[in-house]
Amino acid sequence: MAWLRVCFLALVGVVKSVDLACTDAEPQSPRDVTPGYTGDLATRYEPYGEEERRNFLQANLHFHLGAEHKNVGEYDQAPPSGDLASTVAPGLFCNPDALSPAEKAPYNFQHCKNVSVGLTYEFHWVFSSGAPGQLADDGSEGELGIADGLGGAFARTVNADVVVRGQVCLIYNNASLDTAAKIEADYADFLTKWRSPSAGQAVKYVGSTTGSSYNDNVCSPAEVNWHVDLKCCKLSAQAFDRTCQAMYDEGLREDLKPKGSRPPVDRRWVADVTFPLQPVCEIPFREGNTN
Template sequence: MTINTPQLIYYRLLHLSLIRSKLIENMCPPPEDSVVKSVAVESSPSNNSIPPPPPMYKFLIGGLGLSTVGLLVATILLASNGGDSSGTAAAPATTAAAPSTTATSPAGVEFLKSKEMSAFFATPDTDNVCAGAKLAFDNKLCVDLEVPTPQAGANVTKGYVGDLDVGDLVPNTKPYWQSSMCPVNVHWHLGSEHYSVGQYDETGNGPNGNIPRPEWADRDLAATGTEDTDGEHQVQDGFRCKYYDPNDAKFTTPYNWQHCKDMVVGETYEVHWPHSAAGACGTVNQYQTPFYDGVFCNLPLDAFLTLGAQDIAGAVGVHGQVFTIVNDESYFYPDMIRGMIVDKEMGKDIHIYTGSTTGETRSNEMCSQYAPITWQVDRKCHMISASSFDKMCYDMKMQRDDMSDDLHAHGSRELVKDDLAANNQYYPVRKLLRA
């Protein structure tokens, strides 16, 4: 049934009139002897009207009357603006959204650009308390070392023990964070510097091949060295893992690198996270390049000279973990800058020993004097996505200190001879999870 405008107004007025009558009746109820008084009023010629209600009721009745008029006007306007004889409903009114007062970042603004404008990074040379903290100890001929100075990277195959007698010196076998140490840098080497049979050794492979065993272990190192993609860095390479398959796209599909330099999908890299109890732990100056600045940040030379070999081995350490890079996001890990990945089979089969700093400037003739420091090395090789590395390089760019010199792979030291490798290897007992 269709109701036209006059009918709508009529029914609305009738409805409001009934409501008004009911309210008046409720507000002014008749007295208990209403029947008697009603008869008296009707028979008395002098009582021509009902006594007026109290003032409060007058106010309420007046308000109700005004409300009735207001509703009537609203009904007429509604009928004239939106009503018609077809019964089509009027479109609901829309309210314009109030302008937002919340500040938002303009689209496309990059955090690296924000860093350039940030007051936190305005004067990094003066604000970086670790800048220049490195204590300089030049490499030295291994035969001229006056005290046993164990070197790295060594063979980390389970059961291996070096021939260098280091006496009572022991590595730090605790998780580094339990010894008040924090990571002060992250960098990586082309191929692995360490050697783990069946994981990263001469039987592995990669897009640039592999290296054979060393001469003293049936290998010739004369032809080592792999040139990177743009020729900017030519570094000595190490061993490869065994994952690489040239017929599998995840090992051969190029990745569009945004932050890391001269990296290759399918290649093997050994990542190092130097840790120190003398670092600027928990501050914006924690990560440093070169890593020596981070290691010695709060350890001046006069204090360092008071430390014994065991003190150093207990306060300075490196995490080492070997990866093959794949172009596959199912291997993405977002926080490599923080330290060794410990999850499932990653970071569980650990080889611990005391050694030194590494890099291609050291060899089995020229030794590092930055020793003894603890090494905790994952014996297993793992696949990791190229995007994981690129995210790590991005995080490195976001540090206060300029870490650009560590955005590419460094050269690998040749495998340390047995007589330069410590005899204090430690093999943690793996705790099997109960089903």
């Protein structure tokens, strides 16, 4: 069964023995999610929605410098000039003019690495049918069973179904969050839950894993059901740092800093349709449920 192990390792990014040409690949991500934008590749099935996602377990949370996806009028700007606090490949950005001078004030991050106020990050919550789930003890993956990278998504099966929530956020300094209780309320368990989009403000589509190792020539072999918020959210630096603290407490180390962004892929490699994502009520993560 050596071939099975090689396939598994290739899927989770530990090894990549042969590059997959985009001409041979299924629909890719990230993509332009601007309403009305269409790709050239046929969608073979309707992607999983929120009801299905709630049956999966969270495997990871990570974030990219800039938006990997694109939505004209929301997150479509070129990277700003100057210090991006990181050397990884940047994606697209929200309009920084949405922030007041006070909201642009620097913040001393204690837990997140190589991040800055005024910049845009795309957060990815990875849910999988193959995730390990909660651990019975204080193992290295922590209480939730989440881990750095995508390996946890395939921990129990090599052909796992994967749902990834993507949310693009502009980071601002909220000086009014001057107590731990206020920060905790604003954080609102961002480790496991995104800022729930309003009805009609999110889409789902069939795509792939992302990251700066792929482009319009070399494509990802791993399929993903994507849920993407169409709006640029504002996330306080305080809540962002609290999220990284929670990630650290769960055993994550490498994902406390931003990953590089893959540019939106050419429409030749994009699914022909997106579907509206119908929101459902969020349920806080507790032992015994899967959110």
